[in-house]
Amino acid sequence: MVRFVLQAVVTALGLWLSAYLVPGVGFLSTGSLVAAAVLLGLVNAVVRPILVFITFPLTVITLGLFLLVVNAAMIGLVASLLGGFVVDGLWAGVGAAIVTGLCSWVVGGLIPDRRIERDS
Template sequence: MRSFIVRVLINGLALWIASWILPGLDISSSATTAALEKSGVTQGTDTIGIILAYLFIGAIFGVVNAFVRPLVSFLSLPITILTLGLFTIVINAAMLYLTSWISSYTPVQFSIDSFFWTAVLAAIIITVISLVAGRVPGARRG
């Protein structure tokens, strides 16, 4: 359980940095902000709502990577071998698109513009950040 929470935090951080660098990634959290304001929290509501939105999308991305990505990676193993592993970037971009599609059914919307290269660059950024954050002492303990 602890490793899942750490993974969600790392995913949220990676998604935040990727959306900060790339203008085609966007997370809108109007429902989260409205729910916080309704509960009586008014100071810093926008910041808390954005943080919760990134953590929520990070959780969805973590679940997609835990359950869907291994199957897709296994089925695309011949293509991955032929491309010397570069096809994993396309798989990661597809997982981002799947996360975007799943989030369209939630109050927090994660959107990627229609340009495919935004998803590929975001996948590269998220992979690098996840690798670096995973090497931090204490992040891999479960």
């Protein structure tokens, strides 16, 4: 549960940074930003694996670049489900996916993984 909350905070930070840097991405309030981060975590846990499986051949052909489109689609799905979070088009979604992914990657590198420490 703590890991999910931490991931939601990191995702909220990435979405906030996306709204600041990427034209076409925005949110109305801090509550809608937090709701978008939590909903994105749930969508990534449930819908994204199915979509990644279905689009696997296309992902292989594009050497993994199609995963950016999948991530953009997940962000677009959250924006369509949530009224206070806006993503205007595919390229705004791709930009948001890149910024959010980079933010998660950087913060993930700073936080040690406790599972690895326990196994050692």
